[in-house]
Amino acid sequence: MTTQKLLKTTAFYALVVVIVVFSVFPFYYAIVTSFSTGTELFKVNYFPRSFDWSNYTRVLGQRNFAQSILNSVFIATTTVVFALFLAVTASYALARVRFRGRGLLLMTILAVSMFPQIAVLAGLFELIRFIGIFNTPWAMILSYTIFTLPFTVWVLTTFMRDLPVEIEEAAIVDGATPWIVITRVFLPLLWPALVTTGLLAFIGAWNEFLFALTFTSSETTRTVPVAIGLLSGASQQEIPWGPIMAASVIVTVPLVILVLIFQRKIVAGLTAGGVKG
Amino acid sequence: MTAAPIAPRKAGTRELSLQQQRQRAAFWFLAPMLFALICVAAWPLLRTIWFSFTDTTLSNLYGGKWIGLDNYLSMRTLSSGKVIYRGTLVDPAWWNAVWNTVRFAITSVLIETVLGLIVALVLNAEFKGRGLVRAAILIPWAIPTIVSAKMWAWMLNDQFGIINDILLSVGLIDQKIAWTASTDTAMYAVLMVDIWKTTPFMALLILAGLQMVPRDIYEAAKLDGINPVKVFFKVTLPLIRPALMVAVIFRMLDALRVFDLVYVLTPNSAATKTMSVISRENMIDFDKFAYGAAQSTLLFAILAVFVSLYIWLGRVDLSGDSKQ
Numbered sequence: 001m002t003t004q005k006l007l008k009t010t011a012f013y014a015l016v017v018v019i020v021v022f023s024v025f026p027f028y029y030a031i032v033t034s035f036s037t038g039t040e041l042f043k044v045n046y047f048p049r050s051f052d053w054s055n056y057t058r059v060l061g062q063r064n065f066a067q068s069i070l071n072s073v074f075i076a077t078t079t080v081v082f083a084l085f086l087a088v089t090a091s092y093a094l095a096r097v098r099f100r101g102r103g104l105l106l107m108t109i110l111a112v113s114m115f116p117q118i119a120v121l122a123g124l125f126e127l128i129r130f131i132g133i134f135n136t137p138w139a140m141i142l143s144y145t146i147f148t149l150p151f152t153v154w155v156l157t158t159f160m161r162d163l164p165v166e167i168e169e170a171a172i173v174d175g176a177t178p179w180i181v182i183t184r185v186f187l188p189l190l191w192p193a194l195v196t197t198g199l200l201a202f203i204g205a206w207n208e209f210l211f212a213l214t215f216t217s218s219e220t221t222r223t224v225p226v227a228i229g230l231l232s233g234a235s236q237q238e239i240p241w242g243p244i245m246a247a248s249v250i251v252t253v254p255l256v257i258l259v260l261i262f263q264r265k266i267v268a269g270l271t272a273g274g275v276k277g
Numbered sequence: 278m279t280a281a282p283i284a285p286r287k288a289g290t291r292e293l294s295l296q297q298q299r300q301r302a303a304f305w306f307l308a309p310m311l312f313a314l315i316c317v318a319a320w321p322l323l324r325t326i327w328f329s330f331t332d333t334t335l336s337n338l339y340g341g342k343w344i345g346l347d348n349y350l351s352m353r354t355l356s357s358g359k360v361i362y363r364g365t366l367v368d369p370a371w372w373n374a375v376w377n378t379v380r381f382a383i384t385s386v387l388i389e390t391v392l393g394l395i396v397a398l399v400l401n402a403e404f405k406g407r408g409l410v411r412a413a414i415l416i417p418w419a420i421p422t423i424v425s426a427k428m429w430a431w432m433l434n435d436q437f438g439i440i441n442d443i444l445l446s447v448g449l450i451d452q453k454i455a456w457t458a459s460t461d462t463a464m465y466a467v468l469m470v471d472i473w474k475t476t477p478f479m480a481l482l483i484l485a486g487l488q489m490v491p492r493d494i495y496e497a498a499k500l501d502g503i504n505p506v507k508v509f510f511k512v513t514l515p516l517i518r519p520a521l522m523v524a525v526i527f528r529m530l531d532a533l534r535v536f537d538l539v540y541v542l543t544p545n546s547a548a549t550k551t552m553s554v555i556s557r558e559n560m561i562d563f564d565k566f567a568y569g570a571a572q573s574t575l576l577f578a579i580l581a582v583f584v585s586l587y588i589w590l591g592r593v594d595l596s597g598d599s600k601q
Contacts, residue, residue, distance in 0.1 A: 012404070019396055020413045026473065027416055029439060030428045044442040090310035093303035105307075112318045114584065116534035118553040119577035122328050122560060122570040123321025126338055146317040153310060172295070178302035207421035209537035210553070214561055225423040229541045241431050248424040259419040260412050267411075267481055 027252070034245040041242050055246035064219045065247060068227040072251075075140045075223060076205040080198050082141065083148040087197070088190070091156035092182050096168065106157065113150035117210050120146060128215055139215040140223065144208060148201040155200075155269060159193040160186065196269035199262055203255060224251045322577070329571035335564045348571035365571050373547060374555040375579075381464065381551065382532035385471045390525060392472065393479030398509075400480065401487045414477040422474065426541040429470045433457055460548040467539055467549050471532070479524055486520025487513070522593045526584065533580055552576045 032045060037052045059065050093099075094106060128139045163186065171185045212223040222230070228247050232239060259266060329348055333341030350364040365371045400411055417425065432439050435455035444450045456466040490513060498508045514521075536553040543549045550558075556576060560569025587593065 012399075012402070015395075015399060016404070016406070016410055019399065020410055022473070023413045023417050023477070026425070026428045026432060027420065029432060030424075033431060042437045044437065044439050046439075086310045086313055089306035093306040097299050097303035099300050099303055109314070112314055114530050114580070115318060115322070116530075116553065116573070116576055116580055118534060118536065118556050118573045119325055120318060120321035121325070121557065121573060122566065123324030124317065125560075126324055126328075127316070127321060129338060143317060145313055149310065149313060149317075178299060178306070182306075203419065207423070209423055209540075210557070213540075214557065225421050225537070228427060229423045229537075241434075241437075244427050245431065248427055252420050252424055255419045255421070256416055259415050263412055263415055266415070267485075270478070270481055 027256075030245045030248050030252075033241065034249045037242055055242040056250070059243045059247045059250065064222070065227055067220050068222050068224050069251070071137055071221060072206055072224040075137050075144070076202050078137075078141050079144045079148055079205040080201045083145060083152045083201055084194060084198055086149060087152035087156050088187070088194075089182060091153050091160050092178070092186065094153070094157045095160035097178075106154075109150045109153055113147060113154065115146065117146070121210070121214060124211070125214065134215060135217045135221050137221070140205075140208070140212055143211040143215065144205045147204055147208075151204070152197045152201055155197045156190070156193055159190065163189060192265065193269075195262070196265040199258065199266065200269050203259075206251075206255065325570050325577075326574050328567050329574045331567050333567045333570075335561065335566045338566070341567060344567075348568050349575075365568065365575065370547075370550075370555060371552075371572060371575075374550050374552045377464070377549055378533055378535070378551040378553075381467065381471075381535065381549075382529055385468055385475075385532050386525060386528050388468070388472050389476050389479045389528060390521070392476045393483050393524070394521075396476065396480035397483035397487055400484050414480060417474050418477040418481075420474070422537045423541055425470055425474050426538050429466070429473070430457055430542055433466055433469075457543050457546075460546065463543045463546045463548040467542055470542060471535070471538060474538075475528065475531070479528060482524035482527075483517060483520060486517035486524075489520075490516045519593070522591050526587055526591075526593060529587075530580060530584065533583070534576070552579075 032048045033041065034055050035048055035051050035053075036045065037050075037054050040050060040052075094102060124143050128134050128142065131142075133139045133142065167185055167189075168181055171181050176184070207225060208223075209225045209229065212226045213229070216222050216226060219227075224247075228244065228251070231244055231247065328341065330343060330345060331341035332344050332347075333339075346364075348364055350362065350366040353361050353363070355361060396414060400407060400414075420428075433441075433456035435441065435453050435458065438456070440456070441450070441453045445453070454462055456462045494512055495508065498505075498512065534553050535551050536557070539549050539551050539554050552572065553576065556569045556572040558569070559565040559572060563569075
């Protein structure tokens, strides 16, 4: 009995170890590679042999890559602020006010979040050319709204629906207008949800590739994923793996740290969408 | 408004005006969001569909003429009496892309569901270091797809890649495989990366469902001496079915529109080219803007039909509105 139990525990922990190694190893290996240069790069090393920062200095020394990081930060931040601003007021209306067609509207918003991006690409391309924001950060900020806005509205609506009615009624009895109710009563209670949705929307905007690839045409306006995706050497044989791995580590480490800090909130936010039992 | 004392008699009329006031405010609160969604979703979608019926090119966006269904299918009889069909619906490259996409979506979602279920069951058990494991599985999810594609492209490199090295030293293969370049293995490479990257998402969604299963059910089953495997299939699985169905549809939609992973990991490989990749290629790279628009319209139609069928047949409740 006890040996069987021991065997079970061992098997369980073996499974745990497999899961952890499988999840972490590719990132670990990218870090190891990013610190190797020259011939060291072309030997398979399971453990770091050297700590050579030259891949990092080479990547950050390229003006365009630093510019791409700035572009990505600006685009993702503006997109999130924009989406949250529109979503807070909209989700108040969707969660708190009864009106005809509310259910239909919610389903439409969910449907938009499922749109394949390629289906709007041609139309957006025309729109962006028409407004004259092609090859500027605003092209991305506009187009990213299609996936950040429905998502933030959806999550904030489910969150706001769970807030107690009493506090709102008390405010209304005191003569508060809906605008006051949102800004003075709900906003202070909402901030955990805002942090979560904001972070998830930020990650979505930071990682987006299709729109950023299509709506930029020069190296200085690229976002980080496009810059990394198109980083290449003179030929197929000369792919600069060291710098690519260094660039990958640079853009991933801040995300990983953010995710680890906010992991509880992120898990809650990810599952708040459809899975409510 | 002043906080004047409310006479009970007037309460009815005041209530009504309050309700009206709230509905008016609701309209103005919703208007900016609706306007934004119309600008970035509804209008571009309609324009894409419109373009698919024209012969618009990238260099001349406004010079397109209406050509009806010719981008989809057209029939022409030559003077010799031979009939020629043209258009996306008879384009072998398109059907190859459809087949690639469907194969990719079904295989990846199936494996991710099984693996996600296993990871979720592990995370649902109580053990030391559970928080650490959950943190570890969030890492693949947080890494941008492009970065994961590059990381794996390096690991799958035919000459210097660590995967070939491991497999060689274990003895599973006897010569180095060009994973991403060879047509036989390119799809496996894409599947590998996708499974690695999205299993955590699946696991977290399933875990949320698992945590809603009351613990005393397991206790009772244990006391009755029922086989845990039987408990899983007879009790746990039916209870988490709603969560599972939602997780599967979200993943399926993501997989059917996959673009970035394929584009970066296996560029220009006919063995992995998906519907999204081929549409964009026609639209932007080959200057067949309208033809690409027709293909993306088809992709949209396929997804719409699939989602409707899934929700209808699976009776999935996506609304989360059950409380009210």
